[in-house]
Amino acid sequence: MKKYIHVVEDNEDIRYIVEFFLSDYDYEVQLSANVKDFISSMQGPLPDLYLLDVMLPDGNGLEICKHIKTNERTKHTPVIIMSAHSNENEVRTEGCADDFISKPFDLHDLVARIEKHLHGHHS
Template sequence: MASAMKSIFVIEDNEDIGFILDYFLREEGFKVRLFARAEDFTKAFKHEVPDIFLVDVMLPDGDGIDLCNLIKHDSRSAEVPVLIMSAHSDEAAVKRCKAEEFIPKPFDLIELGNTINTYLAAS
C-alpha cells in the first residue's frame, strides 16, 4: 500500500482500462489523476507534477513516447519515474525516452502495483 497519499498521473485513453486503473490505484492509497487525452495531461502537467507517471503509448491525440520525452526534459519532473504501458510498442522506443519501465499489456494489477511501489520507494 502506498504511504502518505502518493500521487500518480495515469494517461490512458481506453475507458475500461482507465476505470480499472483508477479504481485499483485509489484502493491502494494513491491520489489518482486520470487523463484520456495527451492535451488534457499537458494542461494539468503545467501546474502539477505527481510522484509517478503511468503512460499509455497510443493516445487519440498524441504519443506516449512524446509525453515521456516532455516529462523527462522538464526540470520539475526529470527524476520522476515514468512507466510506459503498451500492447504494441517497441521496448527500444521506451528506452530512448528514458522511461524507467515498460509495462506490456495486458498486465497483472498486483504486479503493476508492486512495480509502482518499488519505484516510489527508490525515489
C-alpha cells in the same frame, strides 16, 4: 501523505480499472485521456509518478515521456510506459521511461512496479 499518480490512458475501461485499483492501495490518482489533457495538467500539482499509455488519440506516450524528462520540474519523476503494441526495446531506446509494462498487464504487477519506483527510487 498519499502518493500521487498521473495516468494517461485513452481507454476508459482501463482508466477506470487502474484508478479503482490504485485508490484501493491508497494512491491519489489523476487521469488524462489524451496528450491535450496531460499538457493542461502540467499547470497543476505534480505527481510522484507518471503511468503513460503509448498509443493516444492525439499523440503518444513516448512524446509525453520526453516532455517530462526534459522539463526541469518533472525530470526526476519516474515514468512507467504501458503498451500493447510497442516492444520494450523500442521504449528503452527512446530512452526516457524508467520502466515498461506490456498490456494486458496484471494489476498486482503494476502496483509492485509503482511501489518499486516510489519507494526504491533514489535520485
